[in-house]
Amino acid sequence: MSTPLLSIVVPTRDRHELLRAAVDSALAQTLRDEVEVVVVDDGSRTPVDLPHDPRLRIVRHERSTGGAAARNAGTTAATGRLVAYLDDDDELVPHFAEVSLAGLEASRLPPPVGVLSTLEAVDPQGRLLERKRPQASPRGSWYGLEDRLAGRSFHAKQTLVVERRVLLDLGGWDERFRSRVHTELFLRLNRVCSLDAIDEPTYRLLVHPGPRVSSDPELRQRSFTQLFDVHAEAFAARPRGAARFLLDHAEQSWRDGQRTAAARAVTQALRRAPGFAAWELGGRARHRLRERVAQR
Secondary structure, three states, X not given: OOOOOEEEEEEEOOOHHHHHHHHHHHHOOOOHHHEEEEEEXXXXXXXXXXXXXXXXXXXXXXXXXXXXXXXXXXXXXXXXXXXXXXXXXXXXXXXXXXXXXXXXXXXXXXXXXXXEEEEEEEOOOOOEEEEEOEOOEOOOOOOOOOOOOOOOEOOOHHHOEEEHHHHHHHOOOOOOOOOOHHHHHHHHHHHHOEEEXXXXXXXXXXXXOOOOHHHOHHHHHHHHHHHHHHOHHHHHHOHHHHHHHHHHHHHHHHHXXXXXXXXXXXXXXXXXXXXXXXXHHHXXXXXXXXXXXXXX
């Protein structure tokens, strides 16, 4: 095939059945001839075996190196000017590439620019559970730590499309991290690259009972502490964002049964931004109360 415009990198390990649907969705883009798919087999016990397609390449690691390293390997192997990433248990809608490229062309934010589109979380039956509309953030910001606009989310990072050279010049994904890899990358990326937002849904995140890196409570705790250590400057510069981040972590820790970690995160949030954290805690408590009343 001719040189593609967009490379879609799919890191995978031991999820062959789910992987096939992910790769099929990447190859089914409306801009067929503008896309290549690079699957990085990160040490699967049985090597990945997919039907031949001239737009598909497989990079094989004999031993697992982790998701960040697998994404870096895919970025290096890619030949497109732009790059996107697809988790092996998720799927893209057919116009993902078309919508993203149009968004890049239409953006008026300071260059270089990456784009994020709307992510939909679905259950195994395809029913919509949640829709996350991304928030735009100009170059020089701290993505995820800025004030959040109503109806917007910082949790659609999987939909990123950006110039491959921007990521390579940034040093790529931080291979020290096994969890929080998107959050870590975006804190660096947004300093040198604007991130524009597209309201159209393009990415389907499958919520399933199988294992995910993000569902490992102990790993999440270690990576959370690591993130605050590595990006201390960012969290100090945005105390309100840091407090919100800590409260999100507290809620997840509580759901995971890690009560001490949850209490510690709340205490840290109150220390970083006392008034804001107290107001945010009150708002979250009222929201949960409304949910309980609505379920009766």
